[in-house]
Amino acid sequence: MGRKKLLVVECAGLDMAVASAWKDNSWHLRFKPMTPVFPAVTCTAQATMRTALPPAKHNIIANGRFDRRSGKVEFWNQSAWLYSGERIWEKARAKGSTVAVMFTQQSLGDCTDYCLSPAPIHKHHGGMIMACQTRPPSLEQELYRDLGSKFKLFNYWGPLASHASGEWCARSTAALMKRHQPDIVFTYLPNMDYCLQREGPSGKSVAREAERLAECLKELLSTGGELGYETVVWGDYAITEASQPVYPNKALLDAGLFVCRELEGMLYPNLFDSRAFSMSDHQVAHVFVRDARDVEAARTALSSLDGIESIQTAAEAGLDSPEAGELVLTAKPGAWFAYSWWENRRQAPDYATHVDIHSKIGFDPCELFWNIPFISTSTDCTRVKGTHGRVDTPAAFAVTEGLKELENKTTLLELSKGIREYING
Numbered sequence: 371m372g373r374k375k376l377l378v379v380e381c382a383g384l385d386m387a388v389a390s391a392w393k394d395n396s397w398h399l400r401f402k403p404m405t406p407v408f409p410a411v412t413c414t415a416q417a418t419m420r421t422a423l424p425p426a427k428h429n430i431i432a433n434g435r436f437d438r439r440s441g442k443v444e445f446w447n448q449s450a451w452l453y454s455g456e457r458i459w460e461k462a463r464a465k466g467s468t469v470a471v472m473f474t475q476q477s478l479g480d481c482t483d484y485c486l487s488p489a490p491i492h493k494h495h496g497g498m499i500m501a502c503q504t505r506p507p508s509l510e511q512e513l514y515r516d517l518g519s520k521f522k523l524f525n526y527w528g529p530l531a532s533h534a535s536g537e538w539c540a541r542s543t544a545a546l547m548k549r550h551q552p553d554i555v556f557t558y559l560p561n562m563d564y565c566l567q568r569e570g571p572s573g574k575s576v577a578r579e580a581e582r583l584a585e586c587l588k589e590l591l592s593t594g595g596e597l598g599y600e601t602v603v604w605g606d607y608a609i610t611e612a613s614q615p616v617y618p619n620k621a622l623l624d625a626g627l628f629v630c631r632e633l634e635g636m637l638y639p640n641l642f643d644s645r646a647f648s649m650s651d652h653q654v655a656h657v658f659v660r661d662a663r664d665v666e667a668a669r670t671a672l673s674s675l676d677g678i679e680s681i682q683t684a685a686e687a688g689l690d691s692p693e694a695g696e697l698v699l700t701a702k703p704g705a706w707f708a709y710s711w712w713e714n715r716r717q718a719p720d721y722a723t724h725v726d727i728h729s730k731i732g733f734d735p736c737e738l739f740w741n742i743p744f745i746s747t748s749t750d751c752t753r754v755k756g757t758h759g760r761v762d763t764p765a766a767f768a769v770t771e772g773l774k775e776l777e778n779k780t781t782l783l784e785l786s787k788g789i790r791e792y793i794n795g
Contacts, residue, residue, distance in 0.1 A: 384605025653759025
């Protein structure tokens, strides 16, 4: 008997409501609810899946991180060296299994045989070279030849983000499987992230986008079935209704704890002289406080904000990691944390109106919307209708027939441990 072949497909925002809405169940998958890991955000979920460790152990506590030595916030850093812990496939790979990781965050430099991560080049005088970074380097051109098109970053995030990115992810993963047949494949389909954040779970386009996701899954399941793969399909979080943006950095600025530089009327953050600031990420925010004596002052400034369910230490929140903030904020249902600190649009830094994920000190879902009539992105947080981060609404997962022993898992951490046992068993 040959090595076990496994395909693990992560679907952004896949919960029981999305799975139950599919009209065609010709793939014969039975979806079950699964509690996400806290915080229920992309990078944290993916690190838990790949290590079978909780966030306090793998140290990915958000989609971003604050480097206390450089004084810089980074969101969506692609380095696999940022998270700790043995990968769930390492023992199998040491025995000869081959591993592919496609489109997941923080995958560059990881212990894999095949890897693909979006990595466009921003040209010095403007413009962008659409590209992916792959291992081996030849994989990028192989996939472009097989698919007849290049990966387009603007379909992956921003006002033009759409199901086209998920379709490219599915097709390229299927092409990789046909060409190289890695023993273990992890891939990511972002389809539902866009409509659910723009419109919320009751949005008009949600059912249509769910069917498009179903078509992507059918392609992967069909290819996997032909090549002898068992498959896990899992949702990283559920996206719930968003109705209330909350502004922790405004409260910290008003309290004199967060400091800005004023340049040509615009307010830019000065993290070197700030005593506290919030790295906001959907429904969870990490508040970094430079001096322990200011922790209670920060707590007091934030406690007056409506929309906050809890203000905890990292240990109290279950995130006792050196990467976590001194305080961790969790939003009430329907609320979410915006990173912004300005009172009017004229005070916003220039990058606030652009897709600029590397300059902002928090996640910005407003990048999904145009600011009409100007060719820029919106800064109107009230347009966001869907959010995630809390764990009180379950995600969904399903497995093919050969993985029935995984059907009794009820949490993402349990599922990851079960997959590790299957791979190494």
